[in-house]
Amino acid sequence: MKKHHFALILASLASTAFAQNPTRSVVVVTLDGLRWQEMFGGADEAYFKRDGKGGIDPASKKYAGDTPEARRALLMPFMWKVIAKEGQIFGDPSQQSRSHVTNGLWFSYPGYNEMLSGAADPRVDSNNKVPNPNVTVLEWLNRRPGFEGKVSAFGSWDVLPFILNTDRSRLPVGTGFVPAPDPKTAREREINQLAADLPPYWGYGTFDAPIVYAALEELESRKPRVLYIMLGEGDEWAHESRYDLYLDATRRADRFIERIWATLQSLPEYRDRTTLLVTTDHGRGATVKDWSDHGKDVPAAEDTWMAALGPAVPSLGVRKNLTVTTSQLAATIAAVVGEDFQAAMPKTAAGLPLR
Ligand SMILES: [Zn+2]
Numbered sequence: 001m002k003k004h005h006f007a008l009i010l011a012s013l014a015s016t017a018f019a020q021n022p023t024r025s026v027v028v029v030t031l032d033g034l035r036w037q038e039m040f041g042g043a044d045e046a047y048f049k050r051d052g053k054g055g056i057d058p059a060s061k062k063y064a065g066d067t068p069e070a071r072r073a074l075l076m077p078f079m080w081k082v083i084a085k086e087g088q089i090f091g092d093p094s095q096q097s098r099s100h101v102t103n104g105l106w107f108s109y110p111g112y113n114e115m116l117s118g119a120a121d122p123r124v125d126s127n128n129k130v131p132n133p134n135v136t137v138l139e140w141l142n143r144r145p146g147f148e149g150k151v152s153a154f155g156s157w158d159v160l161p162f163i164l165n166t167d168r169s170r171l172p173v174g175t176g177f178v179p180a181p182d183p184k185t186a187r188e189r190e191i192n193q194l195a196a197d198l199p200p201y202w203g204y205g206t207f208d209a210p211i212v213y214a215a216l217e218e219l220e221s222r223k224p225r226v227l228y229i230m231l232g233e234g235d236e237w238a239h240e241s242r243y244d245l246y247l248d249a250t251r252r253a254d255r256f257i258e259r260i261w262a263t264l265q266s267l268p269e270y271r272d273r274t275t276l277l278v279t280t281d282h283g284r285g286a287t288v289k290d291w292s293d294h295g296k297d298v299p300a301a302e303d304t305w306m307a308a309l310g311p312a313v314p315s316l317g318v319r320k321n322l323t324v325t326t327s328q329l330a331a332t333i334a335a336v337v338g339e340d341f342q343a344a345m346p347k348t349a350a351g352l353p354l355r
Contacts (some may be wrong), residue, residue, distance in 0.1 A: 020340030023312050025225045027260060028329075029117070031253045032108060032157075033235035033294060035284045036099070036305045038250060039079075040092045042071020042280050046288055047243040063251075068094075075250055078258035079307060083278070088316045089355060095320040099112030099304045102281055102325050106294050106301040108235075111326060112163045116228075118330030118341060118348025129158075134167045137330040137341050139169035142243030144339055152222070154179065154215040155230025156205035176205040177215035187217050208233045208249070212256045213308035216263050223269045225337065231256065238284060241292045261309070275310035275336035279329060298331040308353065312336045313354050328352050 037044060043063035048056065065071035074079045083089065091099030103110035103120035113124040117134035124132065142151040154174040155163055161173045174181045177195050180188035191214050195206040205211075208231045215229045231253050237245035257278060264270040285291045286300035294301035304326055313336075331351035334341035342348050 001091060021312050023037045023275045023310055023336055025227070025264075025270055026275045026277065026333055026334060026336050027229070027231045027264065028277045028279075029253075029257055029260065030112070030231065031234055031250065031278070031280050032230070032232040033282055033284055034237060034250055034253075034305075035286075035291070036091055036093065036303050037245070037286065037291075038072075038075060039305045040094065040314050041068040042073070042075045043247050044241075045292060049243065053116075057244055059247050059301060068246055074248060077253040078254050078261070079278075082261070082275075082316055083307050083309045086305060086315050087276075087313045089305065089307045089318045089351065090322065090324045091303070092320075093303075093320050095317055095318055098293050098323045099279075099306050100302045100323075100325060101304060102327050103280065104302075105296050106282045106298065107296075108157075108281050109263060111160060111206035111304075112160075112230075115279065115281065115326045115329040116125040117332075119327050119346060124338070127159060129162045131167055132139060133161050135345070136169070136331045138164060138171055138226060139338060140341060140344065141334060141337070142169065144148060147337075147339075149227055150224045151226040152218055152224045153230070154211050154218070155228075155232065156202075156208060156211050157230060157232050158204045161232055174211060174214045174218075178207065179210045180217065183248045185217060185221050188214065188221075192218065198311060202236055208252065208256070210291055212260070216260065218265065219260075219263055219270070223267070226333070229256075229260070238292050244293075275308065275312045277306070277329065277336070279306040279326065280304050281326070308332075308352070308354060316354075322353070324352055325349060 038175045063074050065074055069223045101111050101114055103114050110124050114120045116136035121134055138151050141147045152172045158176040160175050164171050166173055172181045178221055179191050179195050183189045184194055191210050195210040218292045233249040234246050237249055264274045282294050283301045284294045284305040285298045290298050327349035330348055335351040342350055
C-alpha cells in the first residue's frame, strides 16, 4: 500500500513537474523554411555555386568544414554551442528523431497556423491574407489573467497579422515596413524610419534586422510576457536559389537569437525566468534540384526541427529516438508559462515532452 502510494506520488510529480517550474515569459523565434539538413549538418558543399573556371563560392570559405558538427557550429554557433548544450533540440534524423508538420501542404500559412493554433486545419490552404479562423495560443494567452496586453508579435511578412487574426485578437504586430506598430520611444521611431528608408527589396515588408531591433526595443520598454519573432529572409533567398545568401541569412538569424537571449538575461524581468523556443514552419526539397522549393509536391519539405532553452527546459541536448510535430508547439508555448492550452482547446496537440 505504502509502495503503491509512493508510486502514485512519483507519477503525479512527473506529470505536473513541467507546470511546477514555469517561467514568467516565453519568446518564440521562427526561421522560415530553414531545412533540417543545414540545421543539423551545416552547409552542404554540393550546393555551392562554381563559376566554371574552378573558382569557389565565397560561402564555401565561411561555412565549409570537415564534419557536420564543425559545419553546423560555423553556421549557427549559438544554436550549437549554447542551446544544444544547455537546452534541447528535436528532429535530428541521425539520432533517429524526427520533427514534422501535419498539415500536408508544407508551406508557410498552414505551418504557422499549425504551430500557433496547435492543429492543422484544411481550411487554411493558401498564403492569402485571410483572417485565421483558429484562435492561436498568442490570442488565447492574451486573454488569460496576468497576460492581458503582454503579448506581442513581430514579423516582416505582411500575412502575419492575418495569421494572428488581429481584427479579432487585437494583438499588436510589427509588420511590413512598420516594425514598431505603436512607436513611443525615439528608438522605435528611428527603427520605423530605417525600415522605410531601406530598399523595399521584397514587396511585403522590410528585412529581418529592423524587425528584430523593434522586438528588442519591445523587450526593453514594455516587458511583454509572450513575444513572437518571425524571421523570413532565409526562405526568400532560397526561393531565389541563392544558397550563399540563404546561409548568410541563417547565420544572421542565429546571431539575432543570441542577441535576444543576451538581452533577456540582461533584464531582471526576464533573467532566468524566460523560455526560448525556436523552430521553422516547413522544410524544403532534399536535393540540389529542388532544395529551393517547398510545398506538397516537394518530397521532404514536411520535415522540420525545434529547439528550446531556459529554466523550464532540462539540459537534455539533442533528443534521440523521438518524433514530434509542429502542432505541439502551441501547447508548449503555454505550458512553459504555466498555462494549459490543450485543456482549453481539446483538438490541439499535447506539448513537447521536455522531460
Ligand atoms: Zn517559401
